[in-house]
Amino acid sequence: MPAMNDWLRDDLLGKERDLCTAITSANPAPAVLKLCAPDAALMFPKMEILSPEDEDALKDAMRAPFHRFDEFETEDMKAHFIGLMGGVVTYKIKASKGKEKYNATASSTWNQGADGEWLLVAHSETQL
Numbered sequence: 487m488p489a490m491n492d493w494l495r496d497d498l499l500g501k502e503r504d505l506c507t508a509i510t511s512a513n514p515a516p517a518v519l520k521l522c523a524p525d526a527a528l529m530f531p532k533m534e535i536l537s538p539e540d541e542d543a544l545k546d547a548m549r550a551p552f553h554r555f556d557e558f559e560t561e562d563m564k565a566h567f568i569g570l571m572g573g574v575v576t577y578k579i580k581a582s583k584g585k586e587k588y589n590a591t592a593s594s595t596w597n598q599g600a601d602g603e604w605l606l607v608a609h610s611e612t613q614l
Contacts, residue, residue, distance in 0.1 A: 502575040515545040523605040531613040555581040589614045
């Protein structure tokens with residue numbers, strides 16, 4: 487039987503994969519908003535900090551072609567726990583669009599609510 491941390495890790499990594507899928511979709515804002523805590527902070531290279539607190543600004547910033555890639559992969563995705571109710575996921579991003587390459591490190595902080603649902607508190611990407 488898997489240990490409790492294994493279930494938490496799988497659940498948290500699944501949420502991060504959902505976030506990656508949402509961010510790279512044709513219309514990311516609706517899916518990203520569903521994953522976020524109301525006061526979440528989203529930090530992408532060369533952009534202002536985005537938050538669901540200003541939903542219109544977030545939707546405007548995430549309009550196409552926001553983070554649209556021909557190819558996208560993550561490497562070394564790891565979950566780090568802050569007690570039973572919080573966690574941080576770290577990983578590397580390798581992506582391309584035509585001849586343009588995007589290489590970055592990423593970090594997301596998640597909080598688990600009383601209902602067991604993970605909500606994104608902060609996401610940050612640092613372009614390499």
